[in-house]
Amino acid sequence: GENVEQHPSTLSVQEGDSAVIKCTYSDSASNYFPWYKQELGKGPQLIIDIRSNVGEKKDQRIAVTLNKTAKHFSLHITETQPEDSAVYFCAAAWYGSYQLTFGKGTKLSVIP
Amino acid sequence: NAGVTQTPKFQVLKTGQSMTLQCAQDMNHNSMYWYRQDPGMGLRLIYYSASEGTTDKGEVPNGYNVSRLNKREFSLRLESAAPSQTSVYFCASSEGPGGYTEAFFGQGTRLTVV
Numbered sequence: 001g002e003n004v005e006q007h008p009s010t011l012s013v014q015e016g017d018s019a020v021i022k023c024t025y026s027d028s029a030s031n032y033f034p035w036y037k038q039e040l041g042k043g044p045q046l047i048i049d050i051r052s053n054v055g056e057k058k059d060q061r062i063a064v065t066l067n068k069t070a071k072h073f074s075l076h077i078t079e080t081q082p083e084d085s086a087v088y089f090c091a092a093a094w095y096g097s098y099q100l101t102f103g104k105g106t107k108l109s110v111i112p
Numbered sequence: 113n114a115g116v117t118q119t120p121k122f123q124v125l126k127t128g129q130s131m132t133l134q135c136a137q138d139m140n141h142n143s144m145y146w147y148r149q150d151p152g153m154g155l156r157l158i159y160y161s162a163s164e165g166t167t168d169k170g171e172v173p174n175g176y177n178v179s180r181l182n183k184r185e186f187s188l189r190l191e192s193a194a195p196s197q198t199s200v201y202f203c204a205s206s207e208g209p210g211g212y213t214e215a216f217f218g219q220g221t222r223l224t225v226v
Binding site: 043044046049051093095098099100104 | 116143152153170202204212214215219220
């Protein structure tokens with residue numbers, strides 16, 4: 001089955017700096033890669049996703065890049081703000097699958 | 113619009129006791145899921161229901177059963193709880209397969225088995 005590795009497990013940045021979280025996946029058939037944000041005491045919430053026919057996708061301060069050849073994808077957050085502090089999860093699945101495989105999460109702390 | 117509602121939010125069980133975690137969604141979604149979240153382990157799929165009337169095993173189904181009661185409701189049952197089932201349980205729903213549609217998560221149920 002699919003295996004998703006996520007790094008780093010914790011990340012601290014100064015407010016206004018950029019944050020980058022990286023994930024690698026094992027199954028070359030995977031073609032859907034969402035990112036979820038989980039705030040303390042809440043369920044995960046989708047923040048951005050990318051499909052394998054696209055190399056990069058942006059939404060305001062967040063962006064995701066995908067390298068299919070190397071089987072890795074990354075989340076980039078620019079101009080970080082305290083409200084970006086949360087746990088971020090990457091995931092992978094093949095199109096039409098019901099089984100999302102999640103990474104183990106990255107705890108991001110933005111220091112004011 | 114409540115989204116995905118889970119009950120209870122917290123529960124303490126003794127080893128060997130049984131209980132059912134309830135989940136309901138009001139988004140008219142076809143698919144529903146149960147995940148468990150353990151420290152350092154991410155989210156792991158226990159069971160899912162692609163549509164009303166169907167259920168399938170996920171990555172970690174042992175020790176659990178599920179029922180898709182109707183389109184809105186999907187319950188998770190622990191028949192004989194074990195300490196290894198101490199976890200935070202999340203229910204989620206999506207319009208279609210999680211591989212191409214957004215999954216919406218509930219607030220979670222924190223379960224402790226002593």
